Amino acid sequence: MVSIRLLFLSVFVAAILIGSGCAHDKRRDGRASAAYADPSTWMSAAETHQRRGDLQQALFEYRVARTLVKQDTDIDNAIRRLEKHITEQTEQLTKRGKGAMRQGKTSKAGRLYLETLSLDPNHKDALAALRKLDEESSKRAMERKVALSKRNGTGRGRRQKKGLQGYEEEAYTYSRQAILQTENGPGNVREFIKELEKHIQKYPHDLALRRLLSKTHVKQAKKTYQAEKYDRTLNYLEKAERAVNGDKTKINAIARVRKEFAKALYIKGVRSSREEPEQALRYWKQALKFDPEDKRIRLRIQNMQRM
Amino acid sequence: MLCMLINVGCSSHGFHLMGGYAGSSQVIAKDSEFVVLRVGRENARTLAKRFLGDEGRYWVIEDANESRPVKPGNVIIIPLQSTNPTGFGYDGYQTVPILCYHRFGNRGDRLEVSPEQFRAQMKYLQENDYRVVPLADLLGFLRGERALPKRSVVLTIDDGHRSIYKEAFPILKEFGYPATVFVYSDYMNNGGLKTAEVAAMAKSGLISIQPHSKTHGNLAVRQHGEDRQHYRRRIRREVTHPITKLTQQLGQKSRFYAYPFGDANDQVIDELQANGLLLGLTVQPRANAAFSYPYLLHRTMIFGDRDMDAFKSGLVTYKPRKK
Numbered sequence: 001m002v003s004i005r006l007l008f009l010s011v012f013v014a015a016i017l018i019g020s021g022c023a024h025d026k027r028r029d030g031r032a033s034a035a036y037a038d039p040s041t042w043m044s045a046a047e048t049h050q051r052r053g054d055l056q057q058a059l060f061e062y063r064v065a066r067t068l069v070k071q072d073t074d075i076d077n078a079i080r081r082l083e084k085h086i087t088e089q090t091e092q093l094t095k096r097g098k099g100a101m102r103q104g105k106t107s108k109a110g111r112l113y114l115e116t117l118s119l120d121p122n123h124k125d126a127l128a129a130l131r132k133l134d135e136e137s138s139k140r141a142m143e144r145k146v147a148l149s150k151r152n153g154t155g156r157g158r159r160q161k162k163g164l165q166g167y168e169e170e171a172y173t174y175s176r177q178a179i180l181q182t183e184n185g186p187g188n189v190r191e192f193i194k195e196l197e198k199h200i201q202k203y204p205h206d207l208a209l210r211r212l213l214s215k216t217h218v219k220q221a222k223k224t225y226q227a228e229k230y231d232r233t234l235n236y237l238e239k240a241e242r243a244v245n246g247d248k249t250k251i252n253a254i255a256r257v258r259k260e261f262a263k264a265l266y267i268k269g270v271r272s273s274r275e276e277p278e279q280a281l282r283y284w285k286q287a288l289k290f291d292p293e294d295k296r297i298r299l300r301i302q303n304m305q306r307m
Numbered sequence: 308m309l310c311m312l313i314n315v316g317c318s319s320h321g322f323h324l325m326g327g328y329a330g331s332s333q334v335i336a337k338d339s340e341f342v343v344l345r346v347g348r349e350n351a352r353t354l355a356k357r358f359l360g361d362e363g364r365y366w367v368i369e370d371a372n373e374s375r376p377v378k379p380g381n382v383i384i385i386p387l388q389s390t391n392p393t394g395f396g397y398d399g400y401q402t403v404p405i406l407c408y409h410r411f412g413n414r415g416d417r418l419e420v421s422p423e424q425f426r427a428q429m430k431y432l433q434e435n436d437y438r439v440v441p442l443a444d445l446l447g448f449l450r451g452e453r454a455l456p457k458r459s460v461v462l463t464i465d466d467g468h469r470s471i472y473k474e475a476f477p478i479l480k481e482f483g484y485p486a487t488v489f490v491y492s493d494y495m496n497n498g499g500l501k502t503a504e505v506a507a508m509a510k511s512g513l514i515s516i517q518p519h520s521k522t523h524g525n526l527a528v529r530q531h532g533e534d535r536q537h538y539r540r541r542i543r544r545e546v547t548h549p550i551t552k553l554t555q556q557l558g559q560k561s562r563f564y565a566y567p568f569g570d571a572n573d574q575v576i577d578e579l580q581a582n583g584l585l586l587g588l589t590v591q592p593r594a595n596a597a598f599s600y601p602y603l604l605h606r607t608m609i610f611g612d613r614d615m616d617a618f619k620s621g622l623v624t625y626k627p628r629k630k
Contacts, residue, residue: 033375033381034382035382036343036375036382036383036384037343037382049397053397054397057397064340064341064343067340067384068343111629115628117395117400118396118397118628121391121393122390122392122393122451127451127597127598131598131599134596134598134600135603138603139600142527142572142591143572145569145591146528146571146572149525149527149568167418167466170418170466171409171416171418171419173568174417174568175417175418177568177590178610182592198612202417
């Protein structure tokens with residue numbers, strides 16, 4: 001009898017525990033979301049968004065509140081006031097946008113039209129004006145791209161000379177395009193170099209892009225030189241030389257950059273030789289790495305080491 | 308006895324142990340703009356079918372209730388009208404990336420994406436709540452008339468290589484993702500896709516077949532020795548021929564056009580418009596906003612030798628507004 005009671009009791013406790021456990025999460029979610037059936041939640045959210053300036057979201061929330069409480073004068077008035085405010089603001093913004101357009105200030109006009117749409121995403125005039133601006137800028141960008149296509153050998157004759165046809169020709173062109181489109185962009189230089197290296201690995205005879213890779217390495221070398229990271233500078237210059245694959249004109253141009261850096265380091269060494277002879281020696285040793293044939297630098301190092 | 312007790316415990320809060328919220332969804336309020344309801348056994352798709360008349364518009368409900376998942380017991384709202392067809396918000400605006408693929412395989416070419424990579428990319432889209440929409444859906448968005456799901460992405464595949472049918476199509480079917488295949492007509496049945504393959508893909512309802520010129524010559528660059536008149540004739544042929552061929556073979560009118568090498572000019576755009584084409588696609592890398600010019604839409608090239616991070620970086624679906 002006792003065991004039956006115990007069994008019944010334990011089953012009862014288990015049922016309560018399971019029951020409360022299974023409902024726990026859903027009840028919590030349900031309670032949290034139950035607030036969304038309360039118009040004051042939406043009114044309060046609308047007021048917060050309105051204060052922040054997000055009028056579109058505020059209007060949305062007032063409207064949900066109106067769905068929940070039909071014929072509420074306060075909500076109806078809030079909606080009417082906000083709609084009027086949005087209309088006034090968008091009228092003002094589009095007027096300023098048109099003025100900016102007349103003055104040729106297209107960036108400013110674009111910003112004003114974007115602001116208009118952020119208040120009223122259904123504003124047809126602002127959308128049309130932005131589309132016109134986009135058409136013009138897209139056409140300008142396309143003209144630049146087509147000019148690149150013309151300049152960089154996408155004419156059939158030049159491609160056929162390279163022995164590329166069909167898919168190969170297309171792959172080559174797109175690979176180049178992807179690189180050339182980002183050439184002067186704000187992108188990551190390391191990624192740009194990686195892309196160039198991939199292209200050259202696949203198309204080792206593309207001299208123009210070999211030169212572009214070399215030029216990019218030289219640019220990086222100049223940056224790292226300014227930052228006094230001389231070993232990295234040297235590394236970039238060596239890569240620049242390898243990229244042009246024995247092209248004498250380019251190798252000579254890089255040699256001039258090497259001499260330029262060596263000379264600047266030599267002068268730095270001379271300037272610090274009296275006060276900081278050890279630093280001077282470091283500069284000259286570094287200078288010699290850039291231009292190993294510079295006799296003046298060798299002499300300076302020898303003299304310093306004899307002292 | 309145990310089951311009874313368990314059920315009592317659960318149903319006192321409106322739940323059954325196995326079935327979630329007990330009843331069907333309970334409408335709390337409704338007018339011409341919104342339905343406010345407590346979700347019962349239904350999901351976003353069934354609710355969309357019931358209230359919006361199209362289960363495919365389930366995303367309208369999901370997007371309107373981002374902070375309140377559509378699950379039993381939760382109070383959600385269903386917007387009955389499209390209030391934001393252009394995707395503009397206070398902080399920025401929606402953009403739609405159009406991805407551009409070419410060939411599928413394992414040769415390691417830059418333009419060739421391996422089936423494994425393609426599957427991983429589709430899986431990434433699926434697992435990260437991107438919504439792959441057909442290119443045709445962009446039309447309403449670009450007119451400022453019809454909203455698109457948040458995180459919309461469009462898939463396109465150029466040229467008409469046979470690997471589209473063999474490798475990409477089965478993966479697209481597996482994920483249920485729509486895509487637009489742009490074919491250049493001289494390549495069809497001549498190394499490229501066979502008519503039967505094109506027809507099978509079109510019939511699936513997932514793939515839209517659209518023109519990508521006749522010969523895949525650059526339309527914006529005049530050929531050696533080509534005078535103005537010959538150039539004009541060539542452009543016309545490059546636009547009209549694939550349209551005619553696709554109409555004959557598939558019995559449907561072409562609506563979109565991808566420029567070979569992504570290059571176009573005013574003359575080419577005029578030709579597209581004269582032939583009733585509604586969108587022109589380039590390969591200028593950027594995502595598209597509702598105000599994008601429809602005849603120079605941007606696309607992001609997918610290269611086979613780029614990693615997943617590069618793929619992710621192309622998926623720009625919202626542009627913050629500069630203030």
